[in-house]
Amino acid sequence: MTREPYRAERQSVVRKPASIKDVAAVAGVSPTTVSHVLSGNRPVNEQTAARVRSVVNRLGYVPASLARSLQAGSTSVIGLLIPDISNTFFAELAKGAEDAAHDLGYGLILCNTEFDTDREDRYLGMIRSRFIDGMVYASGSPPSRRRLEALMGKFPIALADEEVEGLEGALIATADHESGGRLVGEHLRELGHRRVLMLTGPRALKSSAARAAGFVRAFRGEVVERVGDFKEASGHRLVAGLLGEGGLDCTAVFAANDLMAFGALTALREAGLSVPRDVSVVGFDDIRAASLSHPPLTTVHQPAYDVGRTATAQLLQYVCRGEVPPASRHTLPVELKVRGSTAPPAR
Amino acid sequence: MTREPYRAERQSVVRKPASIKDVAAVAGVSPTTVSHVLSGNRPVNEQTAARVRSVVNRLGYVPASLARSLQAGSTSVIGLLIPDISNTFFAELAKGAEDAAHDLGYGLILCNTEFDTDREDRYLGMIRSRFIDGMVYASGSPPSRRRLEALMGKFPIALADEEVEGLEGALIATADHESGGRLVGEHLRELGHRRVLMLTGPRALKSSAARAAGFVRAFRGEVVERVGDFKEASGHRLVAGLLGEGGLDCTAVFAANDLMAFGALTALREAGLSVPRDVSVVGFDDIRAASLSHPPLTTVHQPAYDVGRTATAQLLQYVCRGEVPPASRHTLPVELKVRGSTAPPAR
DNA sequence: TTGTAAGCGTTATCAG
C-alpha cells in the first residue's frame, strides 16, 4: 500500500523539461535545424523536418519563451496599471486592453495598485527591467507623476482614461469628459432646472475638472459645488450634510460619478424625498448598477472598454516596431443615457 | 526651426540600455562584483561598492529581469485564467489573486478568455513554455478539461471558484456553494414559503449543482426548477415565460446568481407584481448592484476576493519551492445577506 | 540542405 503523502511527494518532483539540445541529439541533427523546423525561418528537408517533429512530440518539447525573449530583446508582454480592478470602470477598461493585446499576440500583466505608491513603483520597475515591453497607464496615484515623466521618454507608455498634467507628450486615450458634462448640463437645463448641486471628484484630476467645466458652461444656471472623492460614502455625506443644514435648495444633483450619485440617492431617500419627483439625480460612468437601480440612473456612458482598447492598440503599434511612441491624443465620444432619475422640477 | 515630426522620430530611436558589463567596465571591476554589489549575496569592499553604485546610477543601469529569470529558471509571474474580467465576481477574485501574488513578489498575467477555447489554449501555452511559473484557473470553458488534465501533473495549477469534474487531484479553493443554497432554503422556509421557483445555472457546472442541492435539501417544500445561463436575460425570460403561461404559482424565486435575480425582478415588476409583497426574490453572489437595487436584493455573499486570494496563496506556496502542488481543497464560508427583497408570503 | 559558433545579460562555481 502506497500511502498518500509518498505519492504526492513523488509527483511533486519536477523533472527538467526537454531543451532544444535534447531534441537535436535524439533526432540526430543540430539545434539550428530544430529551431528552423519549428520557426520555418529557413527551408528544411522534409524528411529531416518530419523526424524532428516526431521527436518534438515524443519528448513534449516546448521552446522556452524566456530564452527566446532574451535573444529577441522583447517579451511580447505589456503591463496595465490601474488603481482598482474591482471597480467596473477599470474592469471594462482592462477587458478592452486585454482584447487589444491578445489580438497582436501580446500578454497583459495586471498591475493593480490600490493607489499605493510602493506598489506602483514595483510595477514600473518591470518596465525598467524590460520584463514588459510597454505600459498602459490608467490614472495612478498623483505622486507618480515625476516618476512617469522620467520613464516616458525612454519606454513605451500610453495614458488611458486620465491625463496626467504636465505629461502631454505621450499617447493618450481618454473619454470626452467635457462633452459628458455638457450633455448633462443641456439635459438638466432643457428639463427646466435652474439651480443644481454638483458633486465633483478630487480637484487634482483633470477628467473631473473637465466634466465640471463642460457642465457649468452648458447649464448656465446656478451651480452649488461640493468636492467629493468618487466614493459612494462621499456622495451620501455631502448631500446629507446639505439636507441637514436646512435644505438642499436645488432641484437636481449632478454627481461626477455613479457611485457618488448612488450615495446621493440614498441620502435623499432617507430624507423622505422622492427621485425624480422632488429632486433629479444624474451620474457619470454608466456602471452596471446604474441601469439596475431604482429609479434607474440617468448618467453619461463612458466607453471604458474602448478607452482601454484604443490606448493599448496605439501603444502596441509602436512597441511592435521597438519605437517609443510620439505624442497623440484620442478623445472618445460619450453618450447621455436618460433614465428614470431625471424629470422636470416640481411645481 | 525643428519641425515636430523630426523631433518625434529622433526621440523614438531607443538606445540600448546599459548592461552589467558596461557598468563593470566603467567601474573597473568584473561583472561578478557588480552583481554582488547589487544582490548583497557576498560581501564587497565598501569603497568598491560605492564606486559601483555611483556608476549604476550614472548609467541608469537596471538589471534585465529576463536574463535573471533565464538563469534562475523561474519568472516570478503567474497567470490568472478567467472567463470575463468585467464580471464583478471575477474582478474581485482577480483582486484577491493579485494581492496574494504581490505579497510574495509575484506578477500576475491576466488571461481573459471570453470562454474562447483558442484563447484559453494560447494562455495555457504560456505555462508550457515556462513564461509563467504557475496558473490560477477559474472556471474556463468546459472543453478545456482534457487539456488541463494533461498539464496538471506537470505544472503548478490551482483551481479557483469552480471545480472541474474529474480533476480532483489538485489545489482547489471554492466558496461553499452548498451551504449557500442551504441558507437560502432555510431562510425561505422560515419566512413561510412552501413553493418556490428555482433558476439554476448550467447543469455542467458543479457549483451550480451544489447550490441547488443545498437549497432543495434545506427547503423541504415544492421546488419548480428552470435552467438558466447566469445571464440577466435568462432570468427575465424564464420568469416572464412562466408568468405568461398562466401564472407563476410560487411565492418566491431563488436565482442561482444575482444577474438572473435582477432579470426575474424586472419581469415581475413588468407583470405588475410587487417584490417582496407579492413575490420574494433571492440571488447569489452579492455583486455590488445587489445592495443598490430597489428593493435591495437578499442574496448569498460569496467571498470572491478570498477565493482568488486563497487559491493564489496556496499555489505560490508550492511554486516558490519549485514543486507541483498536491491535492487539497479549501472551502470558504458564504454568508446570507437578508435585504429587502424577501418577506413572508402574502395572506 | 545543414552545422558551428557567437551572442542575448545574468548568476553560480570555482579559483585565487
Next chain:
DNA sequence: CTGATAACGCTTACAA
C-alpha cells in the same frame, strides 16, 4: 575580497 568561466536555452550570422 575579487575575477574568470561556464552555464541558462534560444536565434542567427557565417560557413560549408
